[in-house]
Amino acid sequence: MTPEKFPEHIRDHIIPTPSGEMCYRCLGCTETFGIDKLLYTCPACGEVLLLQDMEQNRLKGLSGQTWREILDYRRMLKIPALKGIYRFHEFIGPVIPLESILYLGEGHTPIVQANETLQEIVGMPFYYKNDGQNPSASFKDRGMASALSYIRYLVTSGKVDNVLAVCASTGDTSAAAALYASYLQPLVKSAVLLPHGKVTPQQLSQPLGNGAAVFEIPGVFDDCMKVVEALSEKYNVALLNSKNAWRILGQESYSYEIAQDLEFDMKNKVVVVPIGNAGNITAVMAGFLKFLDAGIITELPKILGVQSHHANPVYQYYSEPDAKKRRFVPMTVKPSVAQAAMIGNPVSMPRVISLVNQYNKKADCQKVFFVSVPEQEIMDCQLMANRNGHIACTHGGETLAGLIRARKEGLVHSDETAIIDSTAHALKFSGFQEMYFEDRLPEEYEVKPQKSLQNKPVFIRPEGLKEVPAPGMPLTGTAFREFVCQTADAIANNLHLSLRDQ
Numbered sequence: 001m002t003p004e005k006f007p008e009h010i011r012d013h014i015i016p017t018p019s020g021e022m023c024y025r026c027l028g029c030t031e032t033f034g035i036d037k038l039l040y041t042c043p044a045c046g047e048v049l050l051l052q053d054m055e056q057n058r059l060k061g062l063s064g065q066t067w068r069e070i071l072d073y074r075r076m077l078k079i080p081a082l083k084g085i086y087r088f089h090e091f092i093g094p095v096i097p098l099e100s101i102l103y104l105g106e107g108h109t110p111i112v113q114a115n116e117t118l119q120e121i122v123g124m125p126f127y128y129k130n131d132g133q134n135p136s137a138s139f140k141d142r143g144m145a146s147a148l149s150y151i152r153y154l155v156t157s158g159k160v161d162n163v164l165a166v167c168a169s170t171g172d173t174s175a176a177a178a179l180y181a182s183y184l185q186p187l188v189k190s191a192v193l194l195p196h197g198k199v200t201p202q203q204l205s206q207p208l209g210n211g212a213a214v215f216e217i218p219g220v221f222d223d224c225m226k227v228v229e230a231l232s233e234k235y236n237v238a239l240l241n242s243k244n245a246w247r248i249l250g251q252e253s254y255s256y257e258i259a260q261d262l263e264f265d266m267k268n269k270v271v272v273v274p275i276g277n278a279g280n281i282t283a284v285m286a287g288f289l290k291f292l293d294a295g296i297i298t299e300l301p302k303i304l305g306v307q308s309h310h311a312n313p314v315y316q317y318y319s320e321p322d323a324k325k326r327r328f329v330p331m332t333v334k335p336s337v338a339q340a341a342m343i344g345n346p347v348s349m350p351r352v353i354s355l356v357n358q359y360n361k362k363a364d365c366q367k368v369f370f371v372s373v374p375e376q377e378i379m380d381c382q383l384m385a386n387r388n389g390h391i392a393c394t395h396g397g398e399t400l401a402g403l404i405r406a407r408k409e410g411l412v413h414s415d416e417t418a419i420i421d422s423t424a425h426a427l428k429f430s431g432f433q434e435m436y437f438e439d440r441l442p443e444e445y446e447v448k449p450q451k452s453l454q455n456k457p458v459f460i461r462p463e464g465l466k467e468v469p470a471p472g473m474p475l476t477g478t479a480f481r482e483f484v485c486q487t488a489d490a491i492a493n494n495l496h497l498s499l500r501d502q
């Protein structure tokens, strides 16, 4: 649909033009800094930053109802720049001109209602948000669309050139970074640092395929992150981890998409996300707060952050009930099937602390909760979800396990509706499924397969057959008919099929 067909009162707002005044705000000393160069930490005190639109109040010039209409009508446009996260332009990056926006298909992943079997097991209605349906098959694409659109804006306005983008990754960030950077080559090149042996083969293939320089180093993600931080402090590189506040901004789209898909009604809703480097939960809280502030939603949903027992520093921090006594202690992680979240020292922890306070204060009650789940439940839940029509990764198993645990702990109730995140596509983590099916998960994962969830292929080669086809050597005539007939009978026998009435 073209804008002239839209209702008159929203027509002028349908195609956004650059507006607002963005700056970095330090979460420590609250100092602000201009956005004409990339900053990751406060030059004054070293604390992490968030981006802020100094003119955000102008968004209140339109009513919540008008905003909802603008956003719904905008969905009908055919303009690529406004099809992904930037259909929320005023809330994501109002200063970015449409020509700089990089859209590769991210930011409209479906929410899929769980079937009756699953809803009964959990005891409440819930949906999966399938973030594996983003272009690099994980939720990181929203943040990369934002960070790389900003970099493109800096390059085209002559503020930087020859950008080398770097990131540390457990697999998904590097896949997204390499994909988005490769679209902008030769202006932008990328290098990724991975903990050796700690990303899946599928995830490793992604940055390799997109032409990034891939470095594998000993240790875990937290070690890679420190090296990338050191690189960005000393050398002229653009850091693409969520320490980069543009990443957080893009990931806020996750909240906007959920709100829009649920008719902007967040009453009795629970948004469940796994926590790794904590960028996502930061963005989710920030996004809902912005929509509330603009009157687009009238209530904040509950937020449930989930971690594995093997990597749960955020959960441990919040398990101290007395806020004054809470001290953040980075932990040494143990191997986790939720490998992308195997992080003991999340870079966004200061942002989480600040936003949880703001969120609960705004809601006037506790709305953010944390649970920790064992590896066994993560794996069992992933497989159970996928046996019921989903494409959940192990982190999708983690959120389902987290929701079940939160039900048991009385943190969420049957009259609420949950939206749980499957952060990536199941195929990225198929190796864990394979090890579970074959009972080969190393002991330190502490997972024992449940027989009822295991599956394996059955090789059929009827003994009576003299010849079978092979690649490049097809059978013909009687031999082929014999092969088809005996193989079909053997499969029917295996499945206990009854004969069709003639």
Ligand SMILES: N[C@@H](CCOP(=O)(O)O)C(=O)O
Pocket: 140, 167, 168, 169, 170, 171, 172, 173, 174, 221, 240, 241, 242, 243, 276, 277, 279, 280, 340, 341, 347
């Ligand atoms: N799980 C992440 C870890 C890095 O997270 P980021 O959001 O800070 O980039 C990954 O996929 O690498």
